[in-house]
Amino acid sequence: MTDLTLWRHARLATLSGHTPWGLIEDGALLAKGDQLVWVGADADLPADLQSQITNTNDLGGALVTPGLVDCHTHLVYGGQRAAEFEMRLQGASYEDIARAGGGIRSTVTATRAASEDTLFATARKRALTLMAEGVTTLEIKSGYGLTQRDEARCLAVARRLGTELPLSVRTTYLGAHAVPLEFQGRPDDYIDAVCSWMPGLHVRGLIDAVDAFCETIGFSPAQTRCVFDAAKALGLPVKLHAEQLSDQGGAALAAEYGALSCDHLEYLSDSGAQAMRAAGTVAVLLPGAYYFLRETRLPPITALRDNGVPIALASDHNPGSSPGLSLLLMINMACTLFRMTPEEAVRGVTVNGARALGLTDRGTLAAGQRADFCVWDLEHPNELAYWFGHNPCRRVVAAGKERAS
DSSP, rough: OOEEEEEEEEEEEESSSSSSEEEEEEEEEEEEEEEEEEEEEEOOOOHHHTTTOEEEEEOOOOOEEEEEEEEEOOOSSSOHHHHHHHHHHTTOOOOHHHTTTTHHHHHHHHHSSSSSSHHHHHHHHHHHHHHHHHHEEEEEOOOOOOOOHHHHHHHHHHHHHHHSSSSEEEEEEEEOOOOOGGTTOOOHHHHHHHHHHHHHHHHHHHEEEEEEEEESSSSSSHHHHHHHHHHHHHOOEEEEEESSOOOSSHHHHHHHHSSSEEOOTTTOOOHHHHHHHHOOOEEEEEEEHHHHHHOOOOOOHHHHHHHTTEEEEEEOOOOBBBBOOHHHHHHHHHHHHHHHOHHHHHHTTTHHHHHHHTTSSSSSSSSTSSSOEESSOOOSSHHHHHHHSOOOOOEEEEEEEEEOO
């Protein structure tokens, strides 16, 4: 018989319902296995459920939110690129470094040279850092292998993280991240290869979604369409790195395919935002990359709001443009840099982050949702956006089980 566990005397920011934050004062959560079966005011807990409770945890008035969702990361890679960071500060642009064979390609070289165990060990350390701040669901992209073997290795490492850690991991195939050196001058041939590898990776259970980098220094809309057609043939959902450095019409293209999300979006047009709304595509904003690359063009927050496009946030952890490992810092940056409200930002790493991964079973505190939640040493959820530089996360429950601290 599955235990029924009560978590009581908490200020719940459920992020459900129609009140700000979905706040419930002196609230309680009841979990059975990995699922919440009741959420509400402690005083309203039904008597028939009270009699079945096997474990009780008194939270002493602490703040509780849904577990955090980091819906865009490049967590599995070899090496690091601190030297390129220094180069940019000496005047080189992100595009200059990429065109000179640095950037993504330098990480590809290091990733190919690393053993799978080494890739796992380094990615595990990064994942644990994110988990310490309350991340319970993590998306991980490939894209630093760029051969069939090495893309498979990166995706397999991501899968292993999800089995060996108390963490839900979603994998994304990003073979169309950059043209590797062996295909230099032959991007169409490389796209053909990316598409030809996809069925084998899918059969091995390594792909949850498919992504591409549609940009002047990445792949054209026509090449991106080829990747999306291959994904569609396999029944795989798509997402897109779109409109980061220029407007390539990537968001509208992705919307044609019912994309889960379009990510970055600094150069998104109003027509692109309208296409995303019509398709139900989530906008994933990445303040870490905006900050680290010292960008000046803000993503069009007003257009996204006006068009009713859900906004998610993510760390975009990667070695070149966003080497941060703090989703809490991304919440603060979204407010300070993008002028999002604290509630918008927190929704961006919970309910909308989950939606960007096609997940409807998490992101809020409600009956029927996964029992993923965080206990914070805070009085109000707006403090998640206010404080930075320390970690107020005190306890994390993932799939109904409390993580060891």
